[in-house]
Amino acid sequence: MTISDKLKDHILESIGEGVFTVDKDFRINFFNHAAEEITGFKKDEVLGNFCKHIFKSKLCYTECPIALVIKSNKNIYDFESSITKSSEEIIPIKLNAAVLYNDNREPRGGIVTFRDISEMEKIRKDLEKETHFNGIVGVSKHMQEIFSLIKEITDSVAPVLISGESGTGKELIANAIQKTSMRRDKPFIKINCAVLPPQLLGSELFGHVKGAFTDAVKDRIGRFELADGGTVFLDEVAEMPQQTQIQLLRVLQEGTFERVGESETRTTNVRVVAATNINIEKALNEGKFREDLFYRLNVIPITVKPLRERLDDIIPLIHHFIHKFNLIYKKEIEDISDETLELLHSYNWPGNIRELENVLEFAYVRTKKNNNITAQQLPPVIKSKSVKNVDVEENISVSSGTSYLIKVLDKNKWNKSAAAKELGIGRTTLWRKLKEIGLE
Amino acid sequence: MSEMLGNQYFMVRKYFDAKTEYENELIKYPANKSILKKLIICLTQTGEVQKALDHFYKLAITDIEYIIDTDPVRDDCPCVELIEQLKKSIGNYKNVFDEQVINGILWGYCDITNSIQHFEKAALIDRSNRKITEIIDVMNQYISKSNTLIQLN
Numbered sequence A: 001m002t003i004s005d006k007l008k009d010h011i012l013e014s015i016g017e018g019v020f021t022v023d024k025d026f027r028i029n030f031f032n033h034a035a036e037e038i039t040g041f042k043k044d045e046v047l048g049n050f051c052k053h054i055f056k057s058k059l060c061y062t063e064c065p066i067a068l069v070i071k072s073n074k075n076i077y078d079f080e081s082s083i084t085k086s087s088e089e090i091i092p093i094k095l096n097a098a099v100l101y102n103d104n105r106e107p108r109g110g111i112v113t114f115r116d117i118s119e120m121e122k123i124r125k126d127l128e129k130e131t132h133f134n135g136i137v138g139v140s141k142h143m144q145e146i147f148s149l150i151k152e153i154t155d156s157v158a159p160v161l162i163s164g165e166s167g168t169g170k171e172l173i174a175n176a177i178q179k180t181s182m183r184r185d186k187p188f189i190k191i192n193c194a195v196l197p198p199q200l201l202g203s204e205l206f207g208h209v210k211g212a213f214t215d216a217v218k219d220r221i222g223r224f225e226l227a228d229g230g231t232v233f234l235d236e237v238a239e240m241p242q243q244t245q246i247q248l249l250r251v252l253q254e255g256t257f258e259r260v261g262e263s264e265t266r267t268t269n270v271r272v273v274a275a276t277n278i279n280i281e282k283a284l285n286e287g288k289f290r291e292d293l294f295y296r297l298n299v300i301p302i303t304v305k306p307l308r309e310r311l312d313d314i315i316p317l318i319h320h321f322i323h324k325f326n327l328i329y330k331k332e333i334e335d336i337s338d339e340t341l342e343l344l345h346s347y348n349w350p351g352n353i354r355e356l357e358n359v360l361e362f363a364y365v366r367t368k369k370n371n372n373i374t375a376q377q378l379p380p381v382i383k384s385k386s387v388k389n390v391d392v393e394e395n396i397s398v399s400s401g402t403s404y405l406i407k408v409l410d411k412n413k414w415n416k417s418a419a420a421k422e423l424g425i426g427r428t429t430l431w432r433k434l435k436e437i438g439l440e
Numbered sequence B: 001m002s003e004m005l006g007n008q009y010f011m012v013r014k015y016f017d018a019k020t021e022y023e024n025e026l027i028k029y030p031a032n033k034s035i036l037k038k039l040i041i042c043l044t045q046t047g048e049v050q051k052a053l054d055h056f057y058k059l060a061i062t063d064i065e066y067i068i069d070t071d072p073v074r075d076d077c078p079c080v081e082l083i084e085q086l087k088k089s090i091g092n093y094k095n096v097f098d099e100q101v102i103n104g105i106l107w108g109y110c111d112i113t114n115s116i117q118h119f120e121k122a123a124l125i126d127r128s129n130r131k132i133t134e135i136i137d138v139m140n141q142y143i144s145k146s147n148t149l150i151q152l153n
Helices: A005-014 A033-039 A051-055 A065-072 A118-129 A141-152 A170-180 A198-206 A242-254 A280-285 A291-297 A311-329 A338-346 A352-365 A380-385 A390-411 A416-423 A427-436 B003-011 B015-028 B033-045 B049-068 B079-088 B096-108 B112-125 B130-152
Strands: A018-023 A028-031 A076-084 A090-101 A107-116 A160-164 A188-192 A231-235 A256-258 A265-267 A271-276 A300-304
Touching (some): A018 A033, A033 A107, A065 A090, A160 A291, A170 A231, A170 A300, A198 A242, A242 A256, A280 A291, A311 A390, A338 A352, A338 A380, A338 A427, A390 A416, B003 B033
Parallel strands (some): A160 A271, A188 A231, A231 A271
Antiparallel strands (some): A076 A090
16 A cells, blocks of 8 residues: 555654655755754744755764765764754754665655753753763772873773773773773774674674675775764673674774675774673683783773662762752652661662663652652662661661762762752651761 | 666766766766756866866857857856856956856856957967857857847837
8 A cells, every 4th residue: 555645745744753854955855843842943944945044054064974875875863953043042952864765766855853851851950960070970999090091081992992891881982982082083983893784784883885795885985984084982892703704803903894796995193992790711711802902902992880889879879860860750769768778888780871771760750749769769679689788788878978978068068958969868767867977 | 877866966066076976977978968067167267267168168069059159047056156156256267267167157157248358358368279269159059040030029
C-alpha cells in the first residue's frame, strides 16, 4: 500500500518536531506547524527562500548538515546546533538530517527535523556550574588528581588511554580533555568500537569506496577524515578487531590510512583519546590487544577508580543527581534520609556512577513532592546487598564524607542549615556527622 | 559528488569546492544550464578566465535570457558583491583583458548595458576574439528585441 502525498503531508504536519525540506538549490519547500512554533516564522515567509537566509545558523557556512549527509552518505542524528528565530533570538536545537534522492540515486533535496533544546541546555548549564570540573562531579583526592592531570595536558596532543570499570565516567573525562585542549573548537568524533560489527568498524573509521563490499554503493568518508584537525574518542578500544588495530596503529604513527577498497593513501591529523573498561593487561597477555598499539595509546594513562574506592564522591554525586532530577521532574526534593545515605554508602556499586544515578532516579520518581528520599524507595538490590555491619558502615560514611563536609561548611561560612541543604542531607545528620568527627 | 553539494558550496561562497562539483556534474549533464550559470561565476573567482569565457559564450548563444534574468536576492546571486570586490582590486590584475572579461561576465548577470561596455573594452584589446564579438552581438540583439517588444506593447 502506498501513502498519498496528502497523507504524507498530514503526517509531517502532525508530528511534534519541527520539519522542513529543501530542494536541490536549498530553497525551503516544506515547513510544518511545529517548525512554525519553534522558529516563529510563518510558512508563507519561508517557502521558496534559501534555508541559510531563514535560519541564519553559523552551521550553514561551516557544517551544513545536509551537505555532511551527502558527503558521508550517512544520515545525521541528534546533531547540536543553533538557529535564529524570527524574533532574532538564537536558540539551541538538536537536529536529524537526511538527503532525498531521485530515481538515479542523485541528491535532489534534503529533510531536516529539529527540536528546541533551550530548556535542556539551561538544565545542563545549571548542572555544569555545580560540577567540580568541566561536567565532572568529584571531590575525592583521586578525582582531584585526575583534574590536575587534565589541566597539565591542555597543550598536549599526545594520545590518552582512560581505563576504568563501566560507569565510572570515562566519557566525561574524555569530554573534559577535549574541552580543555587546544583542539576544543575542532571536530570531536566519538565512536564505540564494541557497537559495530568487526567487519564494518574499519569502514566506519577510515571510510570506503564504492564497490568495496556489497553495500558500498557510494564513496564514504570515515570518522578519521571527518575529525581531521580535531579529536577522536574511541570507546571500548580493547574490543577492536586485530586488523583495525593495525590500521589505527598506522594512523597514530604516521597519520596515514587508506579507505576500504582503495589504494590511495590519505593523511589525517587527529588526536586520539581511547577508553577501555576491561583489564588491558589481560587482553595483552591473551594476545587480543596489540602491545605496540597499547604503548602508542598509553602515552597519557588515566585510570579511574571505581566508586567504591572513592566514597568521598558519593555525597556530592547524590546532591548533583537530586538537583538534576529536580530540574527535570519539576519536584523539590532536597533531602535524603540518614538511613538511605548509610545504605548508599555501604553498597558496593558494581555499576559505579551510572548505577548510582539509576538507583537515585528510581527512588526519586517514587518519592512524593517535597518529601525526603527514604530507604523504602530504594531498589531492593541496594537494601539486600549493602554491607550489614554497622561499624563498617559508620566508619566508611564518616571517613568518606569528612573532607567534603568541611569544604561545604567552609563555603557556607559554617551555617549548618545551608550546608545541610547543599549536601542534600538533614540538619540532624550533619550534626551527627560533625559530632562523629569531633567538630560539634 | 553532486550538483546539490555544489549548490551548497556555491551558497556559502566556496567557489573552488563548488567548481569541482559542478565540473564533474557537467560531464554527466553537459546541457544543464543551471550548473553552467553558476560554474561560470566560480571560474571567474578561481582565476580560470578563459574557461569562464568559453562557458559564458556557450550559454549566451544558447539562451542569453537565462543569464540576464538573474535576481541577486531571488537567486542568491553573488555577482553584485563580486563586482564590488573587483572594483576594490582594480589594478591588481596583471592582465587588463582578463579584468574586462570578468567584469563583462559578472555584469551580464546584473546589467546587460554595463556588460556590453566591458566586453567592448576587452574586444579592443583582443580584436581577433570571435567569442567576445559574438557575445556582444547576441546581447545587442537581445536589447533591440526587447525594445521592439516594449514599443509594440
